[in-house]
Amino acid sequence: MKSSSTEIISSDCCIVGAGPAGLMLGYLLARAGLRVVVIEKHPDFLRDFRGDTIHPSTLQIMHHLGLLEALLKLPHQRAEKLQAEVAGQEVTMADFSRLPVKCRFIAFMPQWDFLNFLAEKSAQFPGFTLLKSTRFDDFLYEKEAVCGVKASAEHRLFAIRARVVIGADGRRSAVREKTGLTSRVFGASRDVIWFSLRKQQGDPKWEMGHKGPRQNFIIIDRGDNWQCGYTIPKDHFTALKSAGLPALKKSIASVAPFSETRMNELVEWDQLKLLSIRIDRLDKWMKPGVLCIGDAAHAMSPIGGVGVNLAIQDAVATANALTVPLLKGEVQLRDLEKVQKRRQFPTVATQFLQIKMSSNKGKSTGKSKMPTLIRRLPFLRFVFGRLIGLGFRTEKPQNFR
Numbered sequence: 501m502k503s504s505s506t507e508i509i510s511s512d513c514c515i516v517g518a519g520p521a522g523l524m525l526g527y528l529l530a531r532a533g534l535r536v537v538v539i540e541k542h543p544d545f546l547r548d549f550r551g552d553t554i555h556p557s558t559l560q561i562m563h564h565l566g567l568l569e570a571l572l573k574l575p576h577q578r579a580e581k582l583q584a585e586v587a588g589q590e591v592t593m594a595d596f597s598r599l600p601v602k603c604r605f606i607a608f609m610p611q612w613d614f615l616n617f618l619a620e621k622s623a624q625f626p627g628f629t630l631l632k633s634t635r636f637d638d639f640l641y642e643k644e645a646v647c648g649v650k651a652s653a654e655h656r657l658f659a660i661r662a663r664v665v666i667g668a669d670g671r672r673s674a675v676r677e678k679t680g681l682t683s684r685v686f687g688a689s690r691d692v693i694w695f696s697l698r699k700q701q702g703d704p705k706w707e708m709g710h711k712g713p714r715q716n717f718i719i720i721d722r723g724d725n726w727q728c729g730y731t732i733p734k735d736h737f738t739a740l741k742s743a744g745l746p747a748l749k750k751s752i753a754s755v756a757p758f759s760e761t762r763m764n765e766l767v768e769w770d771q772l773k774l775l776s777i778r779i780d781r782l783d784k785w786m787k788p789g790v791l792c793i794g795d796a797a798h799a800m801s802p803i804g805g806v807g808v809n810l811a812i813q814d815a816v817a818t819a820n821a822l823t824v825p826l827l828k829g830e831v832q833l834r835d836l837e838k839v840q841k842r843r844q845f846p847t848v849a850t851q852f853l854q855i856k857m858s859s860n861k862g863k864s865t866g867k868s869k870m871p872t873l874i875r876r877l878p879f880l881r882f883v884f885g886r887l888i889g890l891g892f893r894t895e896k897p898q899n900f901r
Contacts, residue, residue: 530899540630551808564601564896582885638678679787688801690733692730693889695766717731718854729802741769745768779799779855786839795807798847
């Protein structure tokens, strides 16, 4: 049973969710000398098939913070280009070689390594507190404005008072739900089944991209294994399970660049993880005392692997906008509105592009026109390299010390 007593914690900012956005924001605020409490409902960061792509825009932020060299000492793979195999031909869909940044590649790193790194660096600041296995329950209110959160862990209850609460708890955000903020939901025609296959001697060298005859197969080099994604029609996973695992493996083999015998590694459904794709965004990201960022404010498609990096850009913009008001001791609604105003365009533009690409892939022909267009206009690979690698607007951390 939980204790009936409540532990009261005072902070400048309470962040719900220790994902990329939450921990990056926590680091930046603590770095500025603020008191930050980050709560995370899980006991650790060990979850498979999360967004493991660290784009050039994020690597540039780590460079500005003086953390890049240490980060890149962690095990990772690099991709200077994104490839696709179409009708048996390799097409470079995005090329990062001309980006005006320190790192002209995507780094593939298990997200738990990246999050542990951010948590360890944040813990060096005296004002930073990370509470794991701690669930957000509700808001604290004062004069109808949010002034903190009620949270709970095993045998512990918390009342965390804060000048502002940040919802960075992902696309199934409990903070977002409690705010009652309205959102727009955009259709998605596909879902993705993720799984891993061990590398074998003689496998071609792949980094990241779509492989196979119909672009239904995604492959990412993860060191000693291939992270594989098989795209399926929206909400079709239950029907596939009913048909049985052997039938699914046969379908995967028909579009994969591997022999059918490689699918013998898949022996149980637990090896397959479904990513239900959805694209949405809040009409307003805030109300007095609370702000949503990252997937809590705008769920993205996995196309281009941009979701994590957009969330981190949100975190930097949030820190830039709120640090001075927090240092002065008061955050106004207009301060929160500045974050959405700054990040609205890149969010809308990215989602528009993802929706267009998804609808194109969803056509009855099953073939995207994009590879043909890139072959005819090679400069487009650098355009897409910039859009994927840097996005529509990059953020630079300000130094408030």
